[in-house]
Amino acid sequence: MDQYCIGVDVGGTSVKFGLFSGEGDLLERWSIRTRTAEKGKYILGDIAESIASKMEEKNLRRNNLIGIGIGIPGPTQSDGYVEVCVNLGWEDLNPAKELQALLGVPVFAGNDANVAALGEMWKGGGEGYRDVVLFTLGTGVGGGVILDGKILAGHRGLAGELGHITVNPDEPEACNCGNHGCLEQYASATGVARVAAKILRESSKDSALRGLRRFSAKDVFDAAKKGDELSLQAVEVLGKYLGRVCATVALTVDPDVFVIGGGVSKAGPILTDVISKYYKFYTPLTEKKVPVVLAELGNDAGIYGAARMALDH
Amino acid sequence: MDQYCIGVDVGGTSVKFGLFSGEGDLLERWSIRTRTAEKGKYILGDIAESIASKMEEKNLRRNNLIGIGIGIPGPTQSDGYVEVCVNLGWEDLNPAKELQALLGVPVFAGNDANVAALGEMWKGGGEGYRDVVLFTLGTGVGGGVILDGKILAGHRGLAGELGHITVNPDEPEACNCGNHGCLEQYASATGVARVAAKILRESSKDSALRGLRRFSAKDVFDAAKKGDELSLQAVEVLGKYLGRVCATVALTVDPDVFVIGGGVSKAGPILTDVISKYYKFYTPLTEKKVPVVLAELGNDAGIYGAARMALDH
Numbered sequence A, B: 001m002d003q004y005c006i007g008v009d010v011g012g013t014s015v016k017f018g019l020f021s022g023e024g025d026l027l028e029r030w031s032i033r034t035r036t037a038e039k040g041k042y043i044l045g046d047i048a049e050s051i052a053s054k055m056e057e058k059n060l061r062r063n064n065l066i067g068i069g070i071g072i073p074g075p076t077q078s079d080g081y082v083e084v085c086v087n088l089g090w091e092d093l094n095p096a097k098e099l100q101a102l103l104g105v106p107v108f109a110g111n112d113a114n115v116a117a118l119g120e121m122w123k124g125g126g127e128g129y130r131d132v133v134l135f136t137l138g139t140g141v142g143g144g145v146i147l148d149g150k151i152l153a154g155h156r157g158l159a160g161e162l163g164h165i166t167v168n169p170d171e172p173e174a175c176n177c178g179n180h181g182c183l184e185q186y187a188s189a190t191g192v193a194r195v196a197a198k199i200l201r202e203s204s205k206d207s208a209l210r211g212l213r214r215f216s217a218k219d220v221f222d223a224a225k226k227g228d229e230l231s232l233q234a235v236e237v238l239g240k241y242l243g244r245v246c247a248t249v250a251l252t253v254d255p256d257v258f259v260i261g262g263g264v265s266k267a268g269p270i271l272t273d274v275i276s277k278y279y280k281f282y283t284p285l286t287e288k289k290v291p292v293v294l295a296e297l298g299n300d301a302g303i304y305g306a307a308r309m310a311l312d313h
Helices: A043-057 A095-103 A112-123 A189-202 A217-225 A229-253 A263-267 A269-281 A298-312 B043-057 B095-103 B112-123 B189-202 B217-225 B229-253 B263-267 B269-281 B298-312
Strands: A004-010 A014-021 A026-033 A065-072 A082-085 A090-093 A107-111 A132-137 A141-147 A257-261 A292-294 B004-010 B014-021 B026-033 B065-072 B082-085 B090-093 B107-111 B132-137 B141-147 B257-261 B292-294
Touching (some): A004 A298, A026 A043, A026 A298, A043 A065, A065 A112, A065 A298, A090 A095, A112 A141, A141 A229, A189 A217, A189 A229, A217 A229, A263 A269, B026 B043, B026 B298, B065 B112, B065 B298, B090 B095, B107 B298, B112 B132, B112 B257, B132 B229, B141 B229, B189 B229, B217 B263, B217 B269, B229 B269, B257 B269, B269 B292
Parallel strands (some): B004 B065
Antiparallel strands (some): A014 A026, B014 B026, B132 B141
């Protein structure tokens, strides 16, 4: 009998699904809208219905499914328990248990960034490694820590919340979390544009960015690649703070590899080079540095990691 | 047949031993000098001899010993391999395997600060917890990370090197490691005295410390407890940097508890209070903070942790 598993990545606007073979090949992906109305009470039912209809379409029975993995956009404990998930409206819920009750198939849950890190370890930028730290540089900055091939969830599901590490306590502007000087304020897409805008305001030098009415992180990196001095300064700011966090994380959990994903990572090697430069600078203690590489799975990292969670159990 | 185990804590000047019952009670402790001459080639032989004569004294045979744990003052991989141990002169050595060959008893090795953290989890300030982070504030600052009751050694044996996390890149003075602004420069015994001396130089205010020709971290804390303003400033500096590292570590591995040990921790609650204050300040992300407590085993943490390593295998 053929064996399959399903990886689910729950986001604030859509839920992504991947059907995988038992060998871990992605056979098909699909998605539905996330109904966050009424404290997200319809989300798990919608997911169960979507999976049930896909199983019908493919003529799959319950015993064809090894299991289902699900990534949640908020702190998730290792037993799947979610105390609060602001993005979905959930409170005091175990989505893994609920979904398992609805479908009669084993379900395993983790925080979405942690799950994405597992995906990148399995089939992405971290392939071949067992101790992987992922930074996801998107609208915000997410993080995931994989130790010995397994997600580190942490005592309260907060492990790998690397975007909210304080890197500059003197920052006058507040982060969304209320703190000042979180990594996210310099290394997210919005952060890169914010930093560049500040550099432009404080300098009288010319810059390609001055010709744009509004600019994004991509614009900053594109200009930096062409040698635009002020854009390069913004890139250095990102590298300095993210590289220092890599150094700090290396001295805490000592991983094999750092993987950089999210929209900002489309900038390519200019990004990993500048992070790597500062990571090395801040760890003189050891000669041996681990690589800083680009993520490879893009938006599929979540469904890959979720599938891997199911296969590992 | 009665069962025992032995915990060994190798330091740069002495090797401490503890004989434990199979139930984990410390029955006897003793120590020998560390012979670091000739690249530390005599150390393991001396340890084996000392254990063998203790076994003879106690009428113990090999099969009375469950195993031996040994803490090494340098990066130690999870299989016991030590690439370089500057303090002992060792290079490219597996002390666990060598000692096992000499004594015919299972031997397990770990970094001394990690092993001490395991000891504090077992019978000290971290008792009752499974995810423990220890800071040892002595001449330098050591650290140890215990996850799910086990030492996290890290890919290169560097996990838990928390004293060399950069907390102030603008620091003009260099740390022993070559970096600038390591936690160790503010939170070690020498660091506290250094910071206080700097505060005294830069202020014209009166201070009890000014009456002393030389002063130690203990003098600084004693004065601070009596309300000495400049001494309190030095304590705040320690709290700010160590509290921020606790916040960073919490967002990386999310432990149950932080344990503060080493000579500086004799200062007592004034120390854990100031660390806790800043740790909470730098983690607005979550309402739930974990406790910051004092270590309880003093110099015995190493032999306790080493014994626990042997009992766990």
